[in-house]
Amino acid sequence: MTLPVKLEFSGGAELLVNKVRSHQINLPNNDSKWTLRSLLIWIRDNLLQERPELFLQGETVRPGILVLVNDTDWELLGELDYVIQENDNILFISTLHGG
């Protein structure tokens, strides 16, 4: 069973994903549960068009990019270990100057 989620990129982060702000995606079946950690890897492999270092740093997002899950800061949800639920709305906002 696939997992539908909505990804949004703004503040300049959208430039790295084909300049499209909103992505409605279905995460493919996975042996283990989908977490933000595995989602970031999925984004790197499937969505990022260029320069992944402008979005990711190590296995997490680059400092200065905010991650909100259903309008809640991911720091409150366990960051990378948060288990993604169905129809989650995950927002990546760059606060960096120039995106």
Add this chain to the structure above:
Amino acid sequence: MRCAAFGKSKLVRDQEKVIAAYSGGHSSSAMVHLIQQGLSKRAQKKLRFIPSLVYIDEGAVIDKKVEERSSVIQNIIQLMRATELPYSIYILEQSSKVKEDDLVARSGFPTPIWDNNDPDEGEITGRLKMITSSDNTIQKLLASTKTLTAKQNIVNLLRLQLLASIAKQQGVTKVLLGNCATRLSVHLLSSIAQGQGAHLPYDISFADTRFKDIILIRPMREFTAKEVVMYNNLNDVKNIFIPNLSTKADSYSSIEQLTEMFVSGLQAEYPNTVSTIFRTGEKFDLSKSNSQSEQTCCMCHRPLDTDVGSSSALTATRFSLALCSKMADSQRGHKTADASTIAKSSGPSTESGQDSHRGHSTETVVFKVHRDIAEALGEGYMTALIMLDLTVAFDVTDHSIPRKRLEFSFRIREKALNLVKSYLTDGTQCVSVTDKIS
């Protein structure tokens, strides 16, 4: 919330007109939203000034086409119209012009290329074309600079100049800027790195008085970028992303980029980083500064600090520069010479190792030497400078460390490594005077 700051500072009088600089970005959008809230009837403490929005298009900076710029401007117009505040649009080209390799302020006042009284948006492209076709000052100016750091500085200064002249033209004495605490902290550290520490109070204070008759106000300076973005997100404040010079730039491409990476990286781990930097920066005070110079810089309008005594950082830097260029020359000779170094002392041109005093940077040492010389000259002593590089003679460095680093981190092996090794070890040092060698 910010009404408190306005109320406390009593800077803006009742019914006074102010300009809010709007860029479409997170911070200025939040500022405009806060102003709207403050003006609405429901607000507990009403803002009593009359705001209007100003947008400055900087498309020229990244060589955008007229069509692209005009579509950005139309998006901006939609956002500004939604605020129901009066607005006007200018372009960065209106800021200044180049005349015989020198920047001069344009005669007369800039007129907006668009404002809320203009009915037909189709004309924007035409007006943009009219100005940009005859004027490529900005491109010329930016092309004449070598680094991204310089480019970013120039754009910042031109923008401020233009804002000041717009304010004059509209007969307004207060300009609201949207800089948030994170931006200001980055700016603070990077301007210290660029030797502009004396002028920090202008750049980060709540009320910036560099233009004398126009006051720049930074109402957003207490909020971090994260708070601003959260505010926008929760209040559904629309903003627009417009690429600028630093878009997709490498972290190492300019001092500002590097500082931003440093600050945001530290902020991620220690959430107090920005406020600590910012509060520390706030302690700089103009009233205690020594420079009471009447002259101001034509670009940034801050007082010049070049009129200083002979033992100052500025002269020391100049001296250091002169000395270092000589050192670099002699260093080049040094490397091609045999491992046994011969130190010749002839006048001020001397040879020196790169790490002449352990625990002190070369620069500190140069400063100290310069001060000693200046003092001695002042007291009328004969002064001579002899510099000896004794690090090789005493062989105090542990050469195995850099060698291992070369081998394991940079994969330099065999012949190349041996070459470095033979250069570093078993060196002798002597002094030769005419044909005698010590």
